[in-house]
Amino acid sequence: MRPQILYPLFASVTSLPGIGPRLGKLFEKLTGPSVVGLLWHLPTGLVERQQEPDIPDVADGATVTLKVQVTVHLVPQRPRQPYRVSCVNDTGAVDLVFFNPRVDYLKNLLPPGEWRLVSGRVERYAGALNMVHPDYILPLERAAEIKKIEPTYGLTAGLTPRLVLKAVAAAIERAPEPPEWIDAHVMKRHQWPKWKPAIETIHHPASGADLGPDTLARQRLAYDEVLASQVALALVRQHNRRLAGRPCVATGALTSRVKAKLPYDLTASQRQAIEEIAADMASPQRMLRLLQGDVGSGKTVVALFAMLIAAEAGGQAALLAPTDILARQHFATLEPMLRAAGLRLELLTGRDKGKARERIVEGLASGEIPFVVGTHALVQESVSFHDLRLAVVDEQHRFGVQQRVALSDKGKGVDLLVMTATPIPRTLMLTAYGDIDVSRLTEKPPGRQPIDTRTIPIDRLDEVAGGLRRAIAHGSRIYWVCPLVDESEVIDLAAASERYEMLKNIFGLRAGLVHGQMKAADRDKAMAQFQAGEIDILVATTVIEVGVNVPEATVMVIEHAERFGLAQLHQLRGRVGRGTGKSSCILLYQTPLSETAKSRLAIMRDTEDGFRIAEEDLKLRGAGELLGTRQSGLQEFHIADLAAHADLIQIARDDARLVLEMDPELVSERGLALRVLLYLFEKDAVVKTIRSG
Numbered sequence: 285m286r287p288q289i290l291y292p293l294f295a296s297v298t299s300l301p302g303i304g305p306r307l308g309k310l311f312e313k314l315t316g317p318s319v320v321g322l323l324w325h326l327p328t329g330l331v332e333r334q335q336e337p338d339i340p341d342v343a344d345g346a347t348v349t350l351k352v353q354v355t356v357h358l359v360p361q362r363p364r365q366p367y368r369v370s371c372v373n374d375t376g377a378v379d380l381v382f383f384n385p386r387v388d389y390l391k392n393l394l395p396p397g398e399w400r401l402v403s404g405r406v407e408r409y410a411g412a413l414n415m416v417h418p419d420y421i422l423p424l425e426r427a428a429e430i431k432k433i434e435p436t437y438g439l440t441a442g443l444t445p446r447l448v449l450k451a452v453a454a455a456i457e458r459a460p461e462p463p464e465w466i467d468a469h470v471m472k473r474h475q476w477p478k479w480k481p482a483i484e485t486i487h488h489p490a491s492g493a494d495l496g497p498d499t500l501a502r503q504r505l506a507y508d509e510v511l512a513s514q515v516a517l518a519l520v521r522q523h524n525r526r527l528a529g530r531p532c533v534a535t536g537a538l539t540s541r542v543k544a545k546l547p548y549d550l551t552a553s554q555r556q557a558i559e560e561i562a563a564d565m566a567s568p569q570r571m572l573r574l575l576q577g578d579v580g581s582g583k584t585v586v587a588l589f590a591m592l593i594a595a596e597a598g599g600q601a602a603l604l605a606p607t608d609i610l611a612r613q614h615f616a617t618l619e620p621m622l623r624a625a626g627l628r629l630e631l632l633t634g635r636d637k638g639k640a641r642e643r644i645v646e647g648l649a650s651g652e653i654p655f656v657v658g659t660h661a662l663v664q665e666s667v668s669f670h671d672l673r674l675a676v677v678d679e680q681h682r683f684g685v686q687q688r689v690a691l692s693d694k695g696k697g698v699d700l701l702v703m704t705a706t707p708i709p710r711t712l713m714l715t716a717y718g719d720i721d722v723s724r725l726t727e728k729p730p731g732r733q734p735i736d737t738r739t740i741p742i743d744r745l746d747e748v749a750g751g752l753r754r755a756i757a758h759g760s761r762i763y764w765v766c767p768l769v770d771e772s773e774v775i776d777l778a779a780a781s782e783r784y785e786m787l788k789n790i791f792g793l794r795a796g797l798v799h800g801q802m803k804a805a806d807r808d809k810a811m812a813q814f815q816a817g818e819i820d821i822l823v824a825t826t827v828i829e830v831g832v833n834v835p836e837a838t839v840m841v842i843e844h845a846e847r848f849g850l851a852q853l854h855q856l857r858g859r860v861g862r863g864t865g866k867s868s869c870i871l872l873y874q875t876p877l878s879e880t881a882k883s884r885l886a887i888m889r890d891t892e893d894g895f896r897i898a899e900e901d902l903k904l905r906g907a908g909e910l911l912g913t914r915q916s917g918l919q920e921f922h923i924a925d926l927a928a929h930a931d932l933i934q935i936a937r938d939d940a941r942l943v944l945e946m947d948p949e950l951v952s953e954r955g956l957a958l959r960v961l962l963y964l965f966e967k968d969a970v971v972k973t974i975r976s977g
């Protein structure tokens with residue numbers, strides 16, 4: 285149950301003065317349904333009001349406070365004309381301008397002959413000074429109410445700056461003084477303010493410097509947020525630990541059979557990853573392990589060995605892939621190896637219907653099928669397992685936590701292995717998973733050559749085409765990636781189709797096109813043609829991003845490389861350099877490039893180390909854009925900025941761990957305060973996992 289002290293913050297925004305149902309909807313859109321959202325709506329700028337400048341000196345667009353005497357009300361002659369109130373002082377004249385005003389109200393507020401303080405943004409219009417809808421109109425004795433400096437906030441259509449300012453101020457007034465949840469030493473070391481003063485300070489910036497991520501108030505509030513998330517993750521982990529896992533003991537019977545048929549030796553890091561996984565699976569706790577490795581580092585075969593262990597222990601294993609193409613590819617890789625060892629693997633995707641699907645669903649339910657590869661179709665309710673022991677989730681950032689959990693829930697104490705080629709930096713990993721165990725494939729299978737990466741402006745397309753012609757003559761196969769121009773697939777598609785036509789003109793019929801809106805069967809056909817060498821150049825939207833494996837492809841051209849995230853560029857580049865041939869990557873960009881874009885492309889040119897690329901990208905762009913947080917399933921923060929506050933995450937992680945060690949049920953004084961923190965950040969569901977919850 286939410287602590288009482290937080291009730292005012294979790295009341296509806298419409299409980300604030302002046303916010304009715306209509307404005308309530310707008311605020312809901314801007315900051316969420318409850319009052320607390322307003323506290324997290326940080327100022328993005330500030331206005332400074334000039335104090336009583338001489339009217340002739342006032343610049344167009346300035347925000348000023350003027351002492352003026354009302355002369356006359358000018359009632360509009362025609363509809364849609366504004367209502368004007370002319371005012372003067374001894375330096376000049378100003379018109380207060382109102383659209384659709386309540387006339388009685390204005391007459392009352394601004395009687396001719398009276399002096400008033402008016403404050404707002406002014407415009408010069410043909411030499412005359414206008415103030416449209418002043419922020420303040422006050423009698424002289426109330427001067428103190430006009431703030432010299434005010435924060436400005438992000439808005440949404442229909443909400444004025446004043447409305448938002450007032451709402452935030454009202455929300456702050458509702459803010460309680462909660463018990464301190466931050467460790468006293470941490471507070472002291474950083475000289476952080478307490479929560480309520482921090483909230484007040486952050487909404488009252490005195491200068492531009494107060495808007496940055498480094499103020500004490502902002503740090504403190506950012507720390508609260510990451511601490512809440514770290515404590516929540518630690519609690520979930522504690523909870524999962526209590527849910528019994530089941531030891532899967534490897535007998536070696538199956539693995540040795542498959543190993544004997546493997547056409548290559550495992551790399552040292554593959555062997556190590558398999559050992560780590562085997563140890564996790566053998567332990568009575570549930571495995572939650574991330575297998576990280578660049579594209580082409582050979583994660584699939586590691587997954588295979590994990591799956592074999594599950595089967596040796598008498599259970600089943602499922603591999604979940606994000607797309608049809610990928611599921612098929614995994615199937616194509618794994619099936620022959622398993623078949624050679626006399627083991628049965630099936631494929632289940634959304635395209636399997638009727639009898640074919642039934643056969644597989646029945647086989648999984650009866651346990652007759654020990655191994656399955658599939659897409660979302662595997663997660664459907666109608667799919668059940670006889671005894672699922674291991675779930676492998678590939679390219680995890682395409683899936684939400686929901687799917688991960690849905691698949692694990694199809695068995696008892698299911699071990700989970702998550703595979704990703706995204707080199708998630710440590711800080712992000714912590715925020716997404718807390719203390720997940722990690723195995724990394726740090727070396728590529730032997731025989732791979734470095735990829736020669738170049739950046740070339742798109743104006744030199746002719747030159748590039750010439751080079752490609754020569755490469756094709758030498759037997760190369762080429763990927764040509766057209767970017768996500770827009771959220772709109774229609775526009776993407778138009779760009780890709782146009783490029784396809786152009787390249788077809790240059791290279792004749794040996795060009796193909798794949799995009800996200802094609803029928804899956806057509807897409808697979810084009811991919812298959814490319815794989816078979818029937819086409820030389822494959823034009824694609826980013827649908828080829830994940831996992832596709834064509835070792836003969838040695839050139840990757842990426843158009844508008846400046847629009848891609850570095851992690852994405854890195855993944856795309858990983859499509860080549862998979863065979864033994866020399867590979868290259870051409871990053872075509874549109875001039876002019878911003879400084880950041882230049883640095884980013886330079887990083888791509890300079891390194892193939894996915895972790896370095898990810899760390900640099902995080903520094904240059906911030907976490908949100910790095911992975912496209914929304915689809916990544918990584919958490920978004922209101923106040924913490926993962927690039928600026930990375931060190932805080934580390935501290936919070938250690939602190940969370942320590943607290944739960946000493947007080948696993950959060951019943952000490954600080955534990956109870958931390959519960960308030962968890963509720964403040966709406967981790968209600970997590971608090972319920974606490975045993976005495």
Ligand code: ADP
Pocket residue numbers: 548549550551554577578579580581582583584585705729730831833862
């Ligand atoms: P990832 O999924 O990590 O991108 P894959 O598992 O698709 O990589 O492996 C890429 C390619 O490398 C595949 O063709 C695979 O057969 C091959 N491969 C994997 N491990 C080795 C190894 N130890 N030695 C040689 N080739 C390997």
Ligand code: MG
Pocket residue numbers: 580583584831
């Ligand atoms: Mg893969």
